[in-house]
Amino acid sequence: MKIGIGSDHIGFDFKETIKSFVEELGHEVVDFGCYSREAVDYPDVAFEVAGAVSEKRVERGILICGTGIGVAVAACKYPGIRAALAHDVYSAERAQLSNNAQIITMGAQIIGTQVGKKVVEAYLNSHWAGGSERKVNKIIEKENEFLDKIKAEVSGNHCS
Structure with missing residues (x-):
């Protein structure tokens, strides 16, 4: 590795x-x-x-x-x-x-x-x-939720 x-x-x-x-x-x-x-x-x-x-x-x-x-x-x-x-x-x-x-x-x-x-x-x-995969996926999902929220906030702040 x-x-x-x-x-x-x-x-x-x-x-x-x-x-x-x-x-x-x-x-x-x-x-x-x-x-x-x-x-x-x-x-x-x-x-x-x-x-x-x-x-x-x-x-x-x-x-x-x-x-x-x-x-x-x-x-x-x-x-x-x-x-x-x-x-x-x-x-x-x-x-x-x-x-x-x-x-x-x-x-x-x-x-x-x-x-x-x-x-x-x-x-x-x-x-x-794959041990505890369900739990790890919850962590990944929460992180993605936060990242999506940040992306939405950033894209909503565009100047025309």
Whole structure:
């Protein structure tokens, strides 16, 4: 699989370790930054990975910040994206099996390297088979409802 990965400066070292591990598992990795410990705003990186997933330039994404919460919130603002915080193997599996999450997020200040590797491996080895499809479809329908409302509002504001 082609995996997009990104982090803020707090998650940089953890991202580098996870990136190498994903490559060891045989996946291709596209690194969307950050590329050093210099301060960067996590939404910027989250939007890059979410955009790559949405546009199918990568198949799945992994995002890392201090807690994993900020990048999850930011990525989920991107239409069509379901990002799930996963700090244990069971959550990582369920992110994919129950929610068809295209992105998992982790907190570099929350979990250690070995647990992080197990979380990533569990996520990448899990594949959506329609579990909880009815529930996921409700999420997609609500999102589409909001997007349609926004489109209608924008098209109604044309100047003649």
